[in-house]
Amino acid sequence: MFRKLALVAAIIALLSLSLGAAAAQDDMDWTCGMVDSDLAATFNFTGWEGPGEVDKFLLAFDEFFNANYPNVQQVPNTGVAWGDYWTTLPAQLAGGAEIDMAWMHDSRNDTFGENGWLLPLDSYMESCPIPGWPDHFVGTQIDAFNYQGTQYAIPYDWAPGGFYVNVDILEAAGLEIPTEESTWDDILEIALAVTEDTDGDGTTDIWGLGNLASPGSGGGGHYWIVKSFGGDYWNEEITESRLNDEGTIAALQFIADLIWEHGVHPTADAVAATGFGSELLFANGNVALHYALNDAASRMDELIAGEFNWTLAPTPTGPAGRYQFVGGSAFAIPSSSTQPDLAYELIRYALANPAHLCRTATMGAALVSQADFHNCAVPEGAAYADDYNHAFSVMGARDGIHPTYHSKYLEWETSVYVSNFDLLWTGEERDASVVAAAAHEQTNMLLGG
Amino acid sequence: MSAAMGTQKRKTRFGQKELLRLHDLLVYIVLSVVGIIFLLPFAWMVSNSLKSIKEIYRLPPTFIPDTMQFSNYIDAWTATTFDRFFINSVIVSACIVLGQLFTASLAGYSFARLRYPGRDKIFLLYISLLMVPFTVLMIPLYVQMRHFGWVNSLNAVIIPFLFTPWGTFLMRQFMVTIPRELEDAARIDGCGFFRTYALIILPLTKPALATLALFTFLSSWNSFQWPLIVLGTPAVKTLPLGLYSFQAQSSMRTPWHLIMAAATFVVLPILVAFVVGQKYYVRGIVTSGIKGGG
Incomplete structure (x- = not known):
């Protein structure tokens, strides 16, 4: 009896403690005492995410300003499409634009850091630390926004890649859903088995694989495959290209062969015919294994609308091991910001307040960089929840990788990687070694120049 | 026989x-x-x-909508401050068109008719600006706008574009074809430079003015990159930026049915302008192109 009473008392005590802690968190002062609460100013921020994507932040921003700085007027300039964002933002920052906070990408951080367009955040983080930093944040993303020992942005979300699986297609062919133990040969075997011209008109109606290569694909999207074949883009010191390494060429040839040799991956023309992209082919039941980042899951579920059974699976293991792409975005403060202190307080609030981290993760199907909230990214009760968590959160955290970014990465990706390797994806050149040789030479010029 | x-x-x-x-x-x-x-x-x-978003995503695509969704037009108009974007675009285009007609016709008159030292060299220098790509000017122009306090103001998308080397070239080429005797007659009747320009030259250059107006309207109405850089506040955004604001990062999250309805609004004024000015447009190009000369 006494034991039971003690147990109940312990449970009650634990509950009150956790409730108390939650209440304390709610009451927590999220300012760092650096800004006058009566401040009347405008706060400009910019980002590439558009309607339905940016709301996750805007709610948090509203809460922060209403609670702490009611006289600050927010001026959002969001929804600048990805490609245009990286043209306009440098032009604006080089021109001294008064942008107080900017949404930053890991692949661009070093370029912006080197050009002096971003404010180093280390002293801020020392004087007013971000709860959970750095132990509770995803390591690859902390590193990605650190350039030459200086933290220029604080990672907010990260996105690992994985396979969206049409379970019905695989089941009909008597095939198992791939796992992280599957090899590229297993994946090719599945793809060959399910690729089919169902109506006999001479054109493929179901492809085994999708979205592994399309014109305009950036280097980050293929890096995990290159690594899994033992290749790389450059050496550790980033002084010399490794694009002509055997492993790099083997990986890129493997991808190109999926389209041109095996016919198990849609051509660029087949994708263009949808008017939208590869996602639509998968959502319409035309692709068995579609490669995409985790943040496409909730929208994919809406598009499929129960027409077929689908789930998620980890990407395979290559001859040189298993690697999984991770990319991510972060909040940065431009060096021309007129309200850097306020921007830092806002970033700190957005990154660490548990009251909204889960909500924003759910809204954006985003894995937030705070590892404690990874379970929030998938809607409660979703049929794909367990597979999602395994394929993205667990495996992504274990095997996540991205190219070693550097200050010339932005230039390299567009002028070297895309312009050369697009030839493979469009079929203008079928031999990866030919394309890699040209890209290798240009990369060396860029790195040495 | x-x-x-x-x-x-x-x-x-x-x-x-x-x-x-x-x-x-x-x-x-x-x-x-x-x-x-x-x-x-x-x-x-x-x-x-006129389609639902679901029908837009259907494969294979359909041309005739299953059900005409006219409500897309209302939804597109009300989804954002489209009326504001529309008014801003009208203000910007009207100011630029009127401004360019004024400055280009005056400059064209000067280069075509007035005699002063270095005239042709100045003209050559001015039209050589056509060779400078806008990308090169973006950052210096942005710095200038910031110093003037015009960032996030319509001034930044109007004032730098009130002057046009291309328009000046067009007007000059047209004006040199006007017989000098008309000017001489005007002078005999007591007209000075400005009255000759306003009462004699300008009415005779209507086709070229119409061409310039139409081209300027088209480019200012559709102008995108510079406004994207310099106009960040929703209150000053123009139609192309408003249209752009519908677009999500992921194409699958973009409300294409609303974008297409909004794009139809955006295109309509251009279509009307072209239909109305078509005659002048063709005549202006033909005349200034073929008869151009000294």
Whole structure:
């Protein structure tokens, strides 16, 4: 009896403690005492995410300003499409634009850091630390926004890649859903088995694989495959290209062969015919294994609308091991910001307040960089929840990788990687070694120049 | 014999006529096909503007919507401050068109008619600005706008574009074709430079002015990159930026049905301007292009 009473008392005590802690968190002062609460100013921020994507932040921003700085007027300039964002933002920052906070990408951080367009955040983080930093944040993303020992942005979300699986297609062919133990040969075997011209008109109606290569694909999207074949883009010191390494060429040839040799991956023309992209082919039941980042899951579920059974699976293991792409975005403060202190307080609030981290993760199907909230990214009760968590959160955290970014990465990706390797994806050149040789030479010029 | 030859001649003439008709018919067919090809994207835009988002994503795509969703137009208009974007675009385009007509016609008159030292060199220098790509000017222009306090103001998208080397070139080329005798007569009647410009030259350059107005309207109405850089506040955004604000990072999250409806709004004024000014547009180009000279 006494034991039971003690147990109940312990449970009650634990509950009150956790409730108390939650209440304390709610009451927590999220300012760092650096800004006058009566401040009347405008706060400009910019980002590439558009309607339905940016709301996750805007709610948090509203809460922060209403609670702490009611006289600050927010001026959002969001929804600048990805490609245009990286043209306009440098032009604006080089021109001294008064942008107080900017949404930053890991692949661009070093370029912006080197050009002096971003404010180093280390002293801020020392004087007013971000709860959970750095132990509770995803390591690859902390590193990605650190350039030459200086933290220029604080990672907010990260996105690992994985396979969206049409379970019905695989089941009909008597095939198992791939796992992280599957090899590229297993994946090719599945793809060959399910690729089919169902109506006999001479054109493929179901492809085994999708979205592994399309014109305009950036280097980050293929890096995990290159690594899994033992290749790389450059050496550790980033002084010399490794694009002509055997492993790099083997990986890129493997991808190109999926389209041109095996016919198990849609051509660029087949994708263009949808008017939208590869996602639509998968959502319409035309692709068995579609490669995409985790943040496409909730929208994919809406598009499929129960027409077929689908789930998620980890990407395979290559001859040189298993690697999984991770990319991510972060909040940065431009060096021309007129309200850097306020921007830092806002970033700190957005990154660490548990009251909204889960909500924003759910809204954006985003894995937030705070590892404690990874379970929030998938809607409660979703049929794909367990597979999602395994394929993205667990495996992504274990095997996540991205190219070693550097200050010339932005230039390299567009002028070297895309312009050369697009030839493979469009079929203008079928031999990866030919394309890699040209890209290798240009990369060396860029790195040495 | 002569009667027989007459019949043969008539036959030949008839044959030539038929041949000409056949030639015309072929030309019309080819032009119609080309016209249809050019119209297809617009038709596709209107078709998609009337579909539901689900139908837009359907494969294979359909051309005629299952159910016409006219509400897309209302939704697109009310989804964001489209009226504000529309007014801003009208203000910007009107100011630029009127401004360029004024400055380009005055400058063109000066380069075509007035005599002063270095005139042709200045003209050459001015039109050489056509060779400078806008990308090179973006950052210096942005710095300038910031110093003037015009960032996030319509001034930044109007004032730098009130002057045009291309328009000046067009006007000058047109004005040199106007007989000098008309000017001489005006001077004899006591007109100074400005009255001659306003009362004699300007009315005679209507086709060139119409061409310039139409081209300027098209470019300022559709202007995107510079406004994207310099206009960040929703209150000052123009229509192309408003249209752009519908677009999500992920194409699968973008409300394409609303974008297509909004795009139809955006295109309509251009279409009206072109239909109204078509005659001047063609005449202006032909006249200034063929008769250009010293």
